[in-house]
Amino acid sequence: MPDSILKVENLESWYGDAQVLHGLSFELKKGEVLALIGANGAGKSTLLKSIAGLLPKKTGTISFHSTRIDHLAANDIVAKGVALVPEGRRLFPSLSVEENLILGGQVARKGPWTLAEIYNLFPILSEKRKLPATSLSGGQQQMVAIGRGLMSNPDLILLDELSLGLAPIVIKDIYALLSKIISNGLSAILVEQDVNRALESANHFLCMQEGRISLAGAPKSFSKDQISAAYFGM
Amino acid sequence: MVWFNIIIQGILVGGLYALFAAGLSLIFGVMRLVNIAHGDMIVAVAYLAFVIVKATGLHPLASLILVIPIAMVLGYALQRGILNRTLGKDILPPLLVTFGLSVIIQNGLLQIFTADNRKLQAGALETSSFPLLPGVDIGYLPLLQFIVAIGVIAGLQYLFYKTALGRAFRATSDDAETALLMGLDKRRVYAWAMALCFAVIAIAGIFLGVRTNFDPAIGPGRLIFGFEAVIIGGLGNLWGTLIGGVILGVAQGIGAQINPGAQELAGHLVFLMVLAFRPTGLFPRMQG
Numbered sequence: 436m437p438d439s440i441l442k443v444e445n446l447e448s449w450y451g452d453a454q455v456l457h458g459l460s461f462e463l464k465k466g467e468v469l470a471l472i473g474a475n476g477a478g479k480s481t482l483l484k485s486i487a488g489l490l491p492k493k494t495g496t497i498s499f500h501s502t503r504i505d506h507l508a509a510n511d512i513v514a515k516g517v518a519l520v521p522e523g524r525r526l527f528p529s530l531s532v533e534e535n536l537i538l539g540g541q542v543a544r545k546g547p548w549t550l551a552e553i554y555n556l557f558p559i560l561s562e563k564r565k566l567p568a569t570s571l572s573g574g575q576q577q578m579v580a581i582g583r584g585l586m587s588n589p590d591l592i593l594l595d596e597l598s599l600g601l602a603p604i605v606i607k608d609i610y611a612l613l614s615k616i617i618s619n620g621l622s623a624i625l626v627e628q629d630v631n632r633a634l635e636s637a638n639h640f641l642c643m644q645e646g647r648i649s650l651a652g653a654p655k656s657f658s659k660d661q662i663s664a665a666y667f668g669m
Numbered sequence: 670m671v672w673f674n675i676i677i678q679g680i681l682v683g684g685l686y687a688l689f690a691a692g693l694s695l696i697f698g699v700m701r702l703v704n705i706a707h708g709d710m711i712v713a714v715a716y717l718a719f720v721i722v723k724a725t726g727l728h729p730l731a732s733l734i735l736v737i738p739i740a741m742v743l744g745y746a747l748q749r750g751i752l753n754r755t756l757g758k759d760i761l762p763p764l765l766v767t768f769g770l771s772v773i774i775q776n777g778l779l780q781i782f783t784a785d786n787r788k789l790q791a792g793a794l795e796t797s798s799f800p801l802l803p804g805v806d807i808g809y810l811p812l813l814q815f816i817v818a819i820g821v822i823a824g825l826q827y828l829f830y831k832t833a834l835g836r837a838f839r840a841t842s843d844d845a846e847t848a849l850l851m852g853l854d855k856r857r858v859y860a861w862a863m864a865l866c867f868a869v870i871a872i873a874g875i876f877l878g879v880r881t882n883f884d885p886a887i888g889p890g891r892l893i894f895g896f897e898a899v900i901i902g903g904l905g906n907l908w909g910t911l912i913g914g915v916i917l918g919v920a921q922g923i924g925a926q927i928n929p930g931a932q933e934l935a936g937h938l939v940f941l942m943v944l945a946f947r948p949t950g951l952f953p954r955m956q957g
Binding site for chain 2: 487510513518519521534538539542
């Protein structure tokens with residue numbers, strides 16, 4: 436049995452006074468990919484932000500490598516080995532491509548990912564390394580965002596809406612590289628609007644609805660109708 | 670030749686204004702904080718240098734060795750202890766707190782040092798000069814001041830665009846939340862920025878004290894000069910800040926030549942013109 440890397444128990448999170456997550460519990464094992472699916476507003480991104488430490492108002496426990504991280508700030512959580520590739524990429528506009536990548540490695544954890552390795556994975560970034568990061572195309576910016584997340588050599592990478600705003604051909608390329616990225620024991624949680632693509636890429640999935648888990652398990656264990664029913668709350 | 674001399678002297682004075690402005694620009698650039706107490710901090714550091722020079726007998730410029738590290742520690746502590754608590758989505762709290770600090774610093778200095786004028790004595794450096802052309806003499810002190818200003822701006826430019834700390838400053842300025850995801854604690858990044866600002870304030874304060882008499886009430890005036898230089902040059906452009914200081918210095922020199930009472934007015938008018946016709950300043954914000 437692979438080791439548990441992340442254990443979430445009875446997690447509740449708030450944006451101000453509005454409660455978004457209601458008692459979520461799940462576990463992720465080393466090397467696994469978990470897909471989070473659900474309609475807009477289901478709480479998928481909120482769950483990722485809660486794990487990454489960006490939402491301080493929460494109850495319940497989040498354990499990473501069997502150590503509680505729910506009380507830590509985001510900058511300490513990334514140092515423990517959890518990287519978030521945020522929705523909308525959120526690259527630093529006054530930094531070049533290379534500076535964005537280097538900043539991702541700021542926490543200096545040991546591991547396989549170096550600047551050279553990122554350029555091997557995404558050769559186009561090497562050509563454009565001196566350009567301002569936000570001057571690149573949407574797909575290339577997503578590569579920078581993924582590369583920046585990998586530069587911290589995380590044990591768990593949280594990928595929020597990788598395909599948002601990208602052309603289908605670019606999404607296909609990025610997902611083709613994803614299997615290469617998620618190797619060597621790296622675990623991932625994937626939030627994706629494209630349900631089929633998410634389920635194809637994942638070992639397990641959680642379907643969320645209004646901040647609660649409406650269905651969970653291995654993608655092959657459920658029919659499309661069952662997943663659709665959980666997705667739309669029918 | 671009179672006008673040429675005025676322009677040269679104005680350029681050299683502009684170096685001091687650029688020093689007033691550089692710290693202001695740095696802090697606004699990194700954390701969007703308009704430090705109303707900036708001028709008073711410059712004056713407070715001039716008093717700190719005054720005390721150190723009295724106690725140690727050091728030349729005012731040599732006292733920088735002590736004044737810079739002390740000022741940096743004060744800046745770091747001020748940011749961690751007070752200013753970080755005021756920073757958020759609302760821009761009003763930091764404005765009010767730095768306004769309060771301005772009042773506290775002025776009254777504190779008044780209490781300790783009285784309203785008497787003080788000056789840092791730099792000996793022959795204050796008055797010695799060399800002739801550039803007939804009718805145009807260059808003072809060693811204004812020249813040194815200008816060279817130091819160029820050095821400070823070049824140093825800040827290097828730090829911002831070529832070092833890890835500068836990268837952290839720019840990233841946190843762009844998006845503090847995403848910077849957290851890179852392991853950058855914005856409270857610490859801001860504190861380092863304030864420490865660096867205080868190093869520049871230390872240099873500005875000592876040149877101010879060597880150049881003119883100072884008393885506890887002159888801080889707000891220095892803030893205005895610094896603020897005008899930043900706006901003229903363009904927010905987020907360090908070399909623009911230097912040029913903004915030079916333009917302000919030259920404008921004041923020309924104003925004083927026309928009418929001695931119009932010295933400051935001429936600078937304010939140039940500032941107003943830039944604000945009216947090019948509100949983002951003469952030079953664009955620099956990118957990575």
